[in-house]
Amino acid sequence: LNTILPLIMENTVTNAEKYFGQFCTLMASYTRKTAKLRDKSDLLVKQLIDYANSENPELRSAMKNFAEELAKVQDYRQAEVERLETKVVEPLKLYGIRLKQTRTDIKRFNNARNNEIKQLEKLEKLRQKAPSDRHAIAESNVHKASVDASRSTQQLEETINEFQKQKLKDIQRIFSDFITIEMVFHTKALEVYSSAFQNLDGYDLEKDLEDFRARIHVPFGNYNARPVNTTYPATTLPWSMGSQVRDRQLYTIVVVFMPFSSD
């Protein structure tokens, strides 16, 4: 009888418990960190939109577009997080439950087997000591005990083989799923960022600068100069309403004081 078998089984299950437990913890942690990266990026998206609204039309449009693309990447990251949870973390958790079941099965078959082996030993001793007329009975009992122990051993072997097969399959599937999930995310992110790059690259800085220059520049000392008319809605500039009114009055006074044209 192969008595190393229970030890191999014990070791196989203990080893699986140890490593699958760690993989589960680490993968859950990896998923959480990914979710945190998504959260930070979401904040960045929000800030980019806020900022866009405070800027000139060209930059506003460029920033909004960038924010939208960044938001898309976060949608894909969210999908990544969900898929990691369902296809990596959850199966690893379930694995822990299956391991407990396997341990119970092993214990049961092993106990049965140990009892049968003890019975076998007892019968064997009995047969050797017994008078010749009881020999036949003992032989048949030994045979029965031997068959029982053989069947339990087989059950143990089947259990551990099934366990090992499932374990190898699960490892391959879980880590392949992990890689696939990551690949899908990277592919999508790459796609979105490529478009975002081209968009930001096409931002016409000069157009915004012209707008800005036109907004701040007043020909100095020109009698016909009018107060600057900002193109921004009052709501985006907290000071614009009150100060524009005040500026306009001040401006009028100042123009009166300007007797010389500088050109």
Added chain:
Amino acid sequence: LNTILPLIMENTVTNAEKYFGQFCTLMASYTRKTAKLRDKSDLLVKQLIDYANSENPELRSAMKNFAEELAKVQDYRQAEVERLETKVVEPLKLYGIRLKQTRTDIKRFNNARNNEIKQLEKLEKLRQKAPSDRHAIAESNVHKASVDASRSTQQLEETINEFQKQKLKDIQRIFSDFITIEMVFHTKALEVYSSAFQNLDGYDLEKDLEDFRARIHVPFGNYNARPVNTTYPATTLPWSMGSQVRDRQLYTIVVVFMPFSSD
């Protein structure tokens, strides 16, 4: 004189301070979260290698390969983190310093300009009240004050134009760099994971299972059966030395007790 100018400048700088400060904080945070994801992945790599060493040759090789590919992704993530720090977070930090400098410049030109405008107003009043013989002197003073104020206004305009131009350029550059860094990372990760996927897909589960079955299976009740010879080095299995010796002895005893072949 354009008195809305200082307000536009004030608003432009304050707005930039607000948003660039937030972008700096968020990008630093994004970078830190990415670094944490790298750390978790590094732990996963370590655990995968540990696990690989406890497994059958085929799976061992597959897991080690996967661990190596995962480690490569982390190297690229590390490069991503470093590049985000130098090309995104640092420029945003430097931007804060430049903003302070701009604020100082604006204050200086604005003070000068305010003084010149006050001077101009005083002279204008003086000229209106003055007797006709002092008129010429006043006119020339007014002209001089007007030229000074004009020059300060121009300096203000130049400062804010230069600031705005640099700001727009920086925004475009920093966010383009961000996108580029992310794209490079996603491209590399995709490359590595593609190879990792093919490798894991090629893992020969059946070969490992055959090894495992051969290791645990002993033909029950076979007189010629020999103790199982595990193919593993003693060091990878903590219990293997002691228990193998013990098992071998037990096994011998058990074989003696097996008088019947089950076949």
